[in-house]
Every structure is written in structure tokens, then in C-alpha cells.
Amino acid sequence: MAGHSKWANIQHRKGRQDAVRSKLFSKLSKEITVAAKMGDPDPEKNPRLRLAVREAKTNSVPKDVIERAIKKSESGNFDNFEEIRYEGYGTGGVAIIVECLTDNRNRTASIVRSVFTKFGGSLAETGAVSFMFERKGLILYSETVISVDEFMELIIEAGGEDLDSDSGDYLVYCDPSELHKVEKSLELKLGQSKNSKLIWKPTTVTSLDLDGAKTFFKLISALEDDDDVQSVTSNVEISEEIFDQLG
Numbered sequence: 096m097a098g099h100s101k102w103a104n105i106q107h108r109k110g111r112q113d114a115v116r117s118k119l120f121s122k123l124s125k126e127i128t129v130a131a132k133m134g135d136p137d138p139e140k141n142p143r144l145r146l147a148v149r150e151a152k153t154n155s156v157p158k159d160v161i162e163r164a165i166k167k168s169e170s171g172n173f174d175n176f177e178e179i180r181y182e183g184y185g186t187g188g189v190a191i192i193v194e195c196l197t198d199n200r201n202r203t204a205s206i207v208r209s210v211f212t213k214f215g216g217s218l219a220e221t222g223a224v225s226f227m228f229e230r231k232g233l234i235l236y237s238e239t240v241i242s243v244d245e246f247m248e249l250i251i252e253a254g255g256e257d258l259d260s261d262s263g264d265y266l267v268y269c270d271p272s273e274l275h276k277v278e279k280s281l282e283l284k285l286g287q288s289k290n291s292k293l294i295w296k297p298t299t300v301t302s303l304d305l306d307g308a309k310t311f312f313k314l315i316s317a318l319e320d321d322d323d324v325q326s327v328t329s330n331v332e333i334s335e336e337i338f339d340q341l342g
Contacts, residue, residue, distance in 0.1 A: 115319075122325055123151040124164040125196055129176050131168035142275060146292055153290040181207050182225055183218040185314050187307040190224035190330045191216070192295050197323040206321055214314035227330055228295040231256075232274030234267040234281060235290040246285075253280035264289070268296065297330035305337050312341070 127147045134141035138148050144165075151161050179200060181193040191211075197203040208218050234255075239246055246265065247258050255269040255277045269277040271293050278291045303311055311331060318327045333341075 118320065118322075119154055120156055120160065121322065123147065123154060123156055124160060125176075126325060127151060127161060127164035128167045129196055131165045132174075132176075136165050136168060145275070150290065150292055179203060180221065180225075181218060182221060182223050183207075183211050183216055184224065185211070185216040185329065185331075186214065186310040187301060187303045189301045189303065189311060190227045190297070191314075191318075192225060192228065192328045193318055193324055194326045194328075195323045196325050199323075203321075203323040206323070207318065210314065210317045210321070214310055214317065216314055225295070227299050228297055228328070230271050231294055231296045232269040232271045232277065233290075233292055233294045233296075234269070234274070234278050234288045236265040236267070236281075236285060237263065237289050239265060239285060241285075249281060249284050250277075253277045255281075295328040297328075300330050300332040302332045302334070303337070305340055308333050308337050308341060 127144065130141060130144040130147045134144060136144070138145040148161055151164075175198045176196050177198075177200065179195045179197060181195065181204070183191050183193070185191050193207055195203050195207070210216075211218050241249075243258065243260075250256075250258055250267055250269075253269075253276070254273050255267050257268040259266040259268070267277070267281065267288075274291060274293065278288060281288065308331075311329075315327055315329070318324050
């Protein structure tokens with residue numbers, strides 16, 4: 096989501112950091128357990144688990160919590176979990192993708208629909224908004240000792256596709272199937288990246304005014320607060336001026 100780092104800062108100023116952190120740890124642990132359950136419990140042999148563990152480490156999830164989450168995959172408690180993707184529109188026509196892990200499809204659908212409706216949005220059919228996004232691998236570097244042109248040359252050599260920057264971060268995009276290969280190639284030249292994961296990258300963006308942005312962030316916050324929701328992605332674009340007013 097455009098401006099996501101700024102949204103995290105807004106949450107911090109509102110005193111929600113601890114609650115958000117606890118919720119995030121829980122969701123990351125769930126993803127690790129389900130990934131290990133669906134494949135090999137060894138991250139080196141399970142690409143999805145490897146990404147889940149990497150995301151957890153990036154967000155400072157303790158090592159023992161990660162190990163317990165993998166161990167939990169041996170129990171039968173996660174046999175009935177399934178992945179569901181919901182698509183819809185928020186205020187101002189912002190396209191939103193909501194990815195969930197749930198053991199009760201009806202409960203999750205009801206909650207997600209209710210949140211959309213409460214904040215002036217609406218759920219849509221699968222595929223209704225995802226065509227406005229591309230599935231991509233993302234590799235994140237906070238800083239580099241080389242120029243942007245040199246960085247781009249390394250990305251092309253590694254099999255990556257594009258480079259972008261946001262709030263001091265360097266975002267490397269690649270084909271999802273090439274994520275691990277590109278990351279390892281860049282690591283040899285630039286050191287370990289800050290993070291790597293699969294994302295939905297918007298191909299078009301929708302701008303909002305101040306009132307629309309306020310409603311939009313209430314919608315996103317309510318969705319992310321639900322235990323079944325693993326990630327929320329949108330094509331929103333918020334100007335610096337409006338972000339400053341949101342603070």
C-alpha cells in the first residue's frame with residue numbers, strides 16, 4: 096500500500112503500537128504454522144515457510160516463537176485452515192485485496208463484508224479488482240553504497256525486473272517464481288536484504304482527499320484488526336499534504 100510506512104507512524108502516534116505488534120506476531124505465527132503444515136517443516140525445503148520465517152524475523156518475532164509456530168504444525172489444530180482472498184472497493188473506489196487464513200469461511204466472510212459496509216465500501220466478486228494488481232516478488236533494501244544505476248544493473252543481472260524507492264527504502268521487484276534466486280544473487284553483492292516477500296503491486300492508483308483518506312484508514316485498520324485477516328493491500332495513493340493532516 097502506498098504510504099504504508101507513514102500509516103505505521105500514524106498508528107504509533109495514536110498509541111496503538113503495542114496492540115498492533117501483538118496482533119502482527121499472532122498473524123505471522125499462524126502463517127508459519129500453516130506454511131509448515133502444508134509443506135516441509137524445514138524452511139530451506141519449503142519456499143513459503145522460508146518467506147514466512149523471513150517476514151517474522153524482519154518484524155522482530157523472537158526465535159523461540161518462530162520455532163514454536165513450526166512445531167505447532169505437527170498438531171491437528173491447523174488441518175481445517177484454508178486460504179481465502181476477498182476483493183472489494185473502499186471509499187472513493189479504492190481497490191482492496193484482503194487475504195485470510197481461516198477455519199470458518201462463513202465467519203470470515205461475514206466479518207469482512209460487515210467491515211466494508213460499515214466504512215462505505217463493498218465486496219466484489221473474485222477477480223473484480225485483482226486485475227488492477229500484479230503478483231510480484233519484493234526485495235527490500237534500506238540503504239546501499241552504490242548508485243541507483245549500478246543497483247539497477249545488479250538487479251537485471253540477477254533476473255529482477257524493476258527498482259523503486261519509498262521513504263529511503265529501495266524496492267526491488269521480480270517474478271514471484273524468481274524471488275529466492277534474485278534475492279540470493281543480490282545478497283552476494285549487497286549483503287542481506289531487509290526483507291523479501293510476495294506482494295500485490297498496483298498497476299493503477301486511486302487518490303483520496305482528506306475525508307476519504309480518514310474513512311479509508313478506518314476501513315483498513317478494522318480489517319487488519321481481525322484475526323482471520325493476514326494481509327490487506329490497496330491501490331490508494333495519499334499525498335504528503337494529506338498524510339501530514341492525518342497525523
